[in-house]
Each structure stands twice: as structure tokens, then as C-alpha cells.
Amino acid sequence: MFDSPFDAVDFAGMRLRNRFALAPMTRVSAEANGRANEAMVDHYVRYAKGGFGLLITEGIYPDQAASQGYEHQPGLADALQTESWVPIVKAVHAADSKIIAQIMHAGAQLQYNRYVEQPIGLSEQTPVATPLGLYGDQEAWYEPKPMTETDFDQVMNGFLGAIRNAQAAGFDGVELHGANGYLLHEMLSTYFNTREDKFGGSLEKRAKFILDLVKSAREMVDDDFVIGIRLSQITITDQDYQWPEGEQGFRWLVESLAEAGIDFIHTTDISVDRVALRDSDKSLAQVVREAGVALIVNGGINEDNIEQIAEAYPDALMALGKAALADPAFVRKVQGEEPVEQLDFAMLQPIANVENEMRWRAEQKDA
Template sequence: MTGILENEFSTTEFAEMKLDNRFVLAPMTRVSADPDGCANELMADHYERYAKGGFGLLITEGTYLDKDASQGYANQPGIADVPQTEAWEPIVKRVHDAGAKIILQLMHAGAQMQYNRFTETPIGVSEQQPKGNPLGLYGDQENWYDVKPMDEHEFDQVMNAFVAAVKRAHEAGFDGVELHAANGYLLNEFLSTHFNDRKDQWGGGIEERAKFILMLVKAARSSVPDDFSIGIRLSQITITDSDYQLPEGEEGFEWLVKELKKAGVSFIHTTDNDVNRKSLKDGDRSLAQVVRDVGVPLIINGGITEDNYEELGEEYPDALMALAKKALANPDFVKRVKGNDEVKDLDFEMLQPVANIENELKWREQNAD
């Protein structure tokens, strides 16, 4: 057992980074930026708490990339211009000073847009809206907006916007970016046959549906120095559809992972309800197991706790482990498990009525022990 413990808590080389340990703060939307999309002091305190709490790597909340249709939520941070970029710099510095690395998650909301201060028309891969209802946790919105299917000009615009945002993330001092291709946002919609029924070059089999993402990884890779990480987050499920499966199943997913590797991705971050859920059609491996077997640097996520991290650490000896709900409940999760201290469960009241940092802090004040 001691060997495993040393492995999880000791320094590790991962992608282009040297990390203090294998624990990662998973990306969490906190809708706490200024209304103009600038990150602020409250967010700096928030991220610094996790760095001081022992997480080796932090992945930020999904951040929008342009002043068109990428913003998804009110008070979501952006990196769409110089002021927004500069607003991230003190956060990066405070996290670095506390000894952790920090990666920016880049997110285009696509059809899942709930609020956007530049437009009321989301762009998507088709007219298809997400299943279910918008998330109250991220602001009031009763119904999904009508979606405009992207035309060729918009494919170029989105590609350029992503690449420009990657460069700005590099300028702001981040250690890398994570392209958000999970949970039903635009890049995930390209892959999903629920959304993507296009008959042109961007639709059809997995090769066509993955084309934009593979082009994006290559373009992003060549736009910044080699020591800057370009990762991607992948899921089948979305925030409102926990059953979706790629029709190409395990074989198709394995193909995608191999192509991403060829395209030069620094890491793949899988997310599912549970790290080891055998969720792929016609397969007996989880998303994480496929990535591990192909041999791409891997971040696992989904249901990791104080009770299973050792077992998972053994099963995925080279992977990082990303935690969301447990981290939110215990910003010092890493210190706690290391010291054998009590680890709490998340009380969802902390995120009510909206999942912002202000409500979290109020909850903490009321529930201080």
C-alpha cells in the first residue's frame, strides 16, 4: 500500500508539466466573473484555495473564447479580448505561487447556450436543441433557444476563435488549455449523432464528425510553443442526457483516441458518471480504459473519492485523477486524505439557487464547524 500512496502523492511528469502530485481539480463552472466576463478577486481566492489545499493541477471552469456565440452563461469568464486575458493573470500567478499548475478550459457553448451577452442566437452543428431543460444552477432560463446551424464561414470563425484563445491563454501564463469536447457543448455536438446530422464534410461517420476537432488540435498545437499543453476533454454523456452512446461504440472511440494522439494532443481527460462505467456500445471497456490502452496521457474523472482513489491509482498508474464534487466539498481534499482527516460529501445546498462562489461562501459561513 505504501508504494501506491507514494506514487499518488509524489511529483510526476505529465504531458508538458511537472506536477506536485496526481490530484486535479476538475473544471467547474462557477458563474462568478464580472458581468463583462473578466475574472476577479473572488475567483482568484477560489482557485488559490485548491492550490493551497494540495491539488497539483487545477483545470478552470469552461471559459468562452470570442464575442460571438461561445458564451453560455451569465457571469461566465471569457478570454475573448485583452482585458479578459489580463484579468486571468493574477489568478495564474497566485496558483503558481501556491505551487500548483493551472490549465484553462476553453468552451464554446454551441446549442447549450443559456445566456450570451453578444447574441440570442446560438450556433450549432444543426438545428437540434439539447435534450431536457436548461440548468437552473447556472442561471434562469426556461427553454433552449432556437439554434442556427453553422455555415462554412462560421466553421472558419470558430476555428480561428479557438486558436486565438489558445494563444491568449499562453500569454496569460497558463500551463496549457483543455478543449471542452464533453458534456454537450459545441465540440461535443460535432461528435454526437443527436446533434450532428449534417450531410456535408462535417457530418456522417465518426471520421467526418471528428474532423473539426482533429483540425483544431493540430492548429492549436502549432500556434503555441511545445511546452504548452493542449489537452481535450471527452464524454459521451451531456449535462442533460446521461444515456447518449456513440453509435460507433468502442471501436469508434478507440479510433478517435488514436487520431487525437496523431494530431498531437498532450492529454485526454475522460469524464463519465463513473470512471469505470462500461458505457461504450459493443464494448467492455470504459472511456478511460480505452485511452489508457492506446497510451495517451490520461486524466480520469467521475465519482473519485477518498475510498476509491487508491484502487484507481493502481489501475491507472500513469493517470491523473480529477475531482469535482469532492473537491468542492473539501478544497483541501489532498491534504485531508494525506493526513487521514475526515472528508465531507458535497451538500448541494451550497450551489443554490445558483452555483456561484458567493452562494458557496454563504453556505460555508452558515455551516462552519
């Protein structure tokens, strides 16, 4: 027998009422100036009331330079943006869930930025394929400016400032977005990172900025403030990317992050159990599990496979993206053995904001 995923757990220092997490999902619904708003309070509270023990926010930009990637993306870069999150955090806590802010620097994967003209990246390399229509109209990627040492310093200060702001806003912690092709992922990726200076080359060099960031953040925040990271091999437009260092490199990174003071690692993939790494027969999640680091698994979790995944990863949280989007009351309904709603992408058209979702839901009710 294994513990039910509906039972309360201690995870990375947080007491959670169950093992279900809302996966981070960009909803491009903030004010143009990056402040969170009333619609976002209602949006997040739905998931807390729907039973998710932990909510991870959409990717939030950390600085008023090149980090914003989408129009109407929220920020945690100044005092007013920080304050704007307080009603969300309070309402989620009042509904008995914890909430973690995902901090995301767009890097080369930038579709819109109100502060700068050009993205920054590890090199001039643009992402593969084309930008996602889900987040706004953009036909081709902008060519990024390769980062200087000053840029690296500014990005570091931006992340640390946003983490400090997240703590001030009352969040239970942060998740650094090191997955899906955004800046921290680009550092690790040999597709983007072709540098020959101290930030490029071996995996040790490619990971140094991230490890330094985790160490500095850990020293800066209170002991009970959670610092996690999300990791993947895939990006939003490239499901085939694998770094050359395979499973061995991933194990080294996981162990190094643990030494640096990371509280959890959140793996994301097309499915939780997919073999993602070169020279491996394991999923990303299995490698993290073997290293004994607190784990959030993500990718393709739904009402039909939660038991199997809960059993395979007995101490892990399960983060749900599309299944949660389809039905914010997923957890409550599955626990009560009620049927859940299935995802219809029409709710995210023409772009994936909350307003379009609500309009679509109202139309379904009327129909």
C-alpha cells in the same frame, strides 16, 4: 506495489507535485463582461493550497460571438479578459500548482449570451430535457442556428485566439472542452450532428474540425504549452447518449488526436469505470490507457476509491469535481488521514456561484 498518487509525477510535459487535479467547474462568478475577478483568485487558490497538483479551470468562452453559454461566465476572448486571468495564474503558481484553462464553446447548450441573440449548432436540434438551474434561470433551450462554413471558420479562429490568449496569460496549457454536450461534443454526436456536408456523416467527418483545431493549435503554441481535450459520451442532460461507432470509433479518435499532437485526454463519465460505449466492455479511460495517451480520469472519485483508481490507472491524473467542491483541502486532508467534508448542494443555491458558496460556508461556521 504502485506509486502513491501523492507522489510527484511528470504528466504531459508538466512536473506536478501529485496526481490530483481539480475538475473543471463552472462557477458563474466572473464580471458581467467576462473578466475574472478577485473572488475567483481566492476561489482557485483554495484548491492549490488544498493540495491539488493541477487545476483545470471552469469552462471559459473563447470568442465574443456565440460561444458564451452562461451569465457571469469568464472569457478569454479579448485583451482585458486575458489580463484578468494573470493574477489567478500567478497566485496558483505561487502556491505550487499548475493551471490549465478549459476552453468551452457552448454550442446549442446555451443559457445566456451577452453578444448574440441565437446559439449556433450543428443542426436545429436542441439538447434533451431542460437547462440547468445551477447556472441561472432558463426554462427552455433556444433553437440553434445551423452553422455555416463561415461560422466554422469563426469558431476555429475563436478557439485559436483563446489558446493564444491563455498562453499569454501564463497558463500551463489548455483543455478543449469536447465533452458534456457543448459545441465540440455536438460535432461528434449523431444526436446533434445530422449534417450531410463535410462536417457530418462518418466519425472521420464529424471529428475533422477538432483534429484540424488540435493540429493548428499545436503548430501555433510553444512546445511546452500543453494541449489536452476532455471527452465523454454523456451530456449534462443526457446520461444515455452513445455514438454509433462504439469502442472502435473511440479508439480511432484517441489515436487520431494523438497523431494530431494532443498532450492528454481527459475522460469524464458518471464513474471512471462505467462502460460508456456501445459494443464495449471497457470504460472510456481504459481505451485511452490502452492507446498509451496521457490520461486524466474523472467521475465519482472520492476518499473511498482513490487507492483503487490510482492502482487501476497508474499513470493517470485523477480529476475531482464534487469531492473537491465539498472540501477544497481534500488532497491535503486525505494525505494526512483527516476526515473530509461531504458535499451539500445547498452551497450551490440558488445558483452555483462562489458568493453563494461562501455565504453558505459562513452560515455553517456560525451555526
